[in-house]
Amino acid sequence: MDWKDHARRLAAEVARPDCPWGQAVAVTPRHTFVPRWYERDQEAGGRVVRDGAADPDAWLAAAYGDTTLVTRVGALHADDAEPGTVVTSGASTSSSTLPTLVLDMYKHAELVDGSRTLVTTGTGYGTALACHRLGSGLVTSVDIDPRLVASATDRLASIGHRPETAVCDLTRGPLPGEYDRIVSTVSVPTIPAAWLRALRPGGRLVTTITGTGLILYADKTPDGGARGRTSYEPASFMGPRHGDDYEETVPASVPEEAKNSDGEVSASRHLLVFVPETWSIRSMLQLHTPGIEHRERWYPDRSHTVWMTHPDGSWARAHATAPREAPTVHQGGPRRLWDTLEDILDRLNWLGQLPVYGARATITPDGTTTLSQGGWTATL
Template sequence: MPRWYERDQAVGGRVVRDGAADPDAWLAAAYSDTTLVTRVGALHADHAEPGNVVTSGMSTSSSTEPGLVVGMYRHAVLTDGCRTLVTTGTGYGTALACHRLGYDLVTSVDVDPYLVEAATDRLASIGHHPETAVCDLTQGPLPGEYDRIVSTVSVPTIPAAWLKALRPGGRLVTTITGTGLILYADKTADGGGSGRTSFEPASFMGARHRDDYEETVPAAVWDEAESGDGKESVSRHFLVFVPEAWSIRSMLQLSSTAISGTRTAATPSGWHILTAHGSVPTPPHPGSPPPSTKAAHAAYGTPWRTSSTASAGWANSPCMAPASPSRPTARPPSPAGTGRPLCSH
């Protein structure tokens, strides 16, 4: 990972950092337990000029926080002989899987041809030669059959292609898009799956199907929310910032059509948070809700209402257990409840 993006509040955006130009910073970043963004919109840091500032766009690829990658593999219960499919990104997670299992048991896939090519070359430079492929993980078909599937991109529901590629008794691990829920589930004899969500929260970028995510909220909507006449309310109660409240965010995502559109804006009187969350009865344009009722009327011509949170649905995934989350354990249960991992050879 020779280059990455680093947020710099002083310049109001993300700055492209070049490792070769500052080896000490490169080493510190590489060994930090944090996620390093490597792609914003369609521009990969490798293809950007060092020092260039990017002020807009969503993160579309990264090198995941090392501790989180290890946590995902721990939920997968990787053991000797398990043929495993992982997602590529920078190739860091793939390298860990190769080190643990041997590269001949690892397959790494990504929807982005450049990421696959770059990771393949970098892995080869340290002696790892896993099978790599460009494919849309959510659509399939996947390149083979596996004992483990570990996805560090989130999905709204478990793709049928995963269950088809997973061997009997195998395990999949991923996160549910828009939530802080890590899901791990084992394939059952009927071709379905059964599992649970982890006590520990985590969130990954959503799966994408092209160079960048589709625009769900037009820029004009955000501009209207920031510059238009808004309604200001004052309360003695604490304001919950939903995107950072893992439990509430996850509950709303599972029980509502859509959750939040959030943007902060600087004004002479300080920072204002423009946000809305809820559901549209019949949204003409699916996606993130506008940040104000007025903007919603302007963009979609339909009012927003507060969602009921009396009960949270757990039916977004055929592999999600309906039972209440259990207390954390020192080690995730073995696949299929056997007491030891099942691997087909």
């Protein structure tokens, strides 16, 4: 299959011609790492498993587009499913990240010749790019899933890359070595102390914070902690998991209560917001109240309902009868989730921005991470 022109086109799209990362994209066969993937199909009512070998043109178009390709939903990897299988529920649990975002993470890491670097595995495509830039001997690639590590190791070897690979829970450690750079394309709720122990003096870590749109980069300090910033560019990755699938965190009774109970009723001061669609609001809310789950529904008459639920039993339901009408809000449980959201919206309307992007990051040796900007602080 003639893939090289497609790879060169993708490289021209995502990087400057003289950039070493562009050169890596131009010579790396991404399709090798994604022989099958999930694609949303409205008619089928879910995600459908696509098989590249059965449709080479679609395979090339998908693999060499600057887009994320989901390769695992729940516990079912696309490689293990029959082509055409339809999955109607479950969260994405592995993917091949869009190349632009992989390169952004590597650019934040400021990789240079000789940087011994730890990366996360996934399909292995990002590992291949790092191997091309640094050489396989300087790259270690880890994942919690033995099946992903094994398949990525084989696919990397098939194109001449032989980095060290290992099955490892990146959030808990220990990590298999010492590194100048740690680049995680798995989000973390806070910086694992294992990363700080594995970083060499002056080394840099780059990751995203779970549930937010924040890229965080920080350099190790002499006391064993680290200092850095959140990037001004938003991004997010899948959160960590410790088994085949993500565990349910909100009891089933809470969404049921949010759907049917009256609770405390009020009129909102703001138009209806669905938090996952807003980078800065989503980040600010997650930092204040981690773990909120969000759902929404549009109705044929253009009315709109959003729900917020939390593992502690708190819930909120807001319903607007028209797109530009302030919603009626119902809330219950130990916390008033919508009130917290409205405080954030007040701040955004008053100041025109939220302080989450470009914030200073201070990390103690045990991983406690504090963000600050102006008079605002948040500890993860």
